[in-house]
Amino acid sequence: MSAFLAQLGARCHPFEGSLIRRTWQSCRQFHGSQVVLARRDKKKVVPLTKPQLAAKARKKALKAKKSIYASEKMTLEDAVNVLRAVEVAAPESTYELVVKTLMVKGTTVPRGRYSLPRETKQTGHDRILVFAEGKAADEAKRAGADIVGGPELADGVISGRHQATLFLCTPDLIRAITPKLGRVLGPRGLMPSERRGTVTANISGFIRKLKGTSEWRGDKAGTIRAPIAKMHFPITDVVKNVRYFLNVIKEATGNLVDPDATSKKGANKKPPTAITRVVLSSRQGPGIEIADA
Template sequence: MSAFLVQLGGRCHPFDGLLSRRTWQSCRQFHGSQVVLARRDKQKVVALTKSQLAAKARKKALKSRKNFYAGEKMTLEDAINVLRAVEVAAPNSTYELVIKTLLTKGTAIPKGRYSLPRQTKEVSQDRILVFAEGKIADEAKRAGADIVGGQELVDGIISGRHQASMFLCTPDLIRAITPKLGRVLGPRGLMPSERRGTVTADIAGFIRKLKGTSEWRGDKEGTIRTPIAKMNFPIADVVRNVRYFMRVIKEATGNLVDLESRDSNKKPQTAITRVVLSSRQGPGITISDA
């Protein structure tokens, strides 16, 4: 006890009448550290029932509605009038037609060519390369083909020296060019094929049909989009463009059936599930009479 008092007295300082701040090195320093929480067991995730999943999907669908017209259906002329009213300050805006199709397993992505009764913009010209020889090659050149030749063109296509947006071929040359060009043009959808009509003996006639036409193509989900008309077009012209394009799509997807030879058991190759007309600032309106 006496030793402790001696030590304590040694640390005391007499008051000299001045307030001074002294630092004592022997004072204990206190440090703080983060509190480590005890590890908790993970809660088991309870699987939702079918009714709960359906209710969750309905709730999500209601939240995802972007506009008032999401669940509405209108006739084509009514939809045109609504969009025209929305775009009253933008007479150069464009109507866009969106066609949603149901692609089944093994169904090819729909594609084709069309020429609207009244074009919305100047049609871009394709750069055409033709694999042909002899008389057919001469006819292809006169019809307007940009590059015409035989197997000697293959290496130039692979190296990128010969570039084109469309490739045509005669039936007698398709087997010779396929082994080398299949892996180059196939992934780009440019390889000539009989199914697409780009392997034909009537090259000149095919080229003449291409003039003034544009290509339409669906995406991987089967959705087809195209500008269909301008806002300043008369309503009759807009209707005519939509009806024409819908006929082209129905023919390509097997939805256009002759009434006289209709088979009730025959199903279309690719079913059309929805047709939507929209504009740049306007909503997407489902067409009921498409």
């Protein structure tokens, strides 16, 4: 028996430990460590912040299909006809005129007053406060000013007791009220100034000129928006309103210069504020750029 076992052992191959190690390394290892379990957990969805949501909405708007009129220019009459066709079921809808100006460093925001040849709605009444004394104060009261007084009114304006939509001042009182009201009325665009014409000796004439007019002003980007006509207006009235308002803006931005004013000494030689786009639109209609603005 022992001889048989000796012969059998001689025929067997020697043990190779490396083969067993390779087999062990090729086997898949299962374990319940925290690292593997953490990978199996679902990721928590973090809600987007408001700035991120706004950025996402802007990207979506850029990818959205644009109107066929987005890059097309039309004459004013053609644009009016297109918008009338779109708003055929809404005769009380309003045309809106958008004028974009180029705002560079040092350019003041354009603003002014206008009275359309055919008004779209009844103009509002300005509540006028006038800083004036003596004869000028009496004339301001007769012209229709709501509040008239001297520098003593400044404290009431600061506290909110005296409220107005328009402030006028005579030249002799402007230095007295500026230290107190400059920081209060300045940011609101209501501080009397010679550039705007609200510092004047002819207070009564200025007030009479304001009656029946509306104020327009651009935003910080230089964009001016104004309701310009009703949809049921004849085309000639719409065109007349648009042309009138564009001329008002061109005068205020220096694009339409009075030849008599330039011949005078000391004429303002400030460079004009360029008008880049003029767009006519309506409530349901597209914005159409005007080619002959």
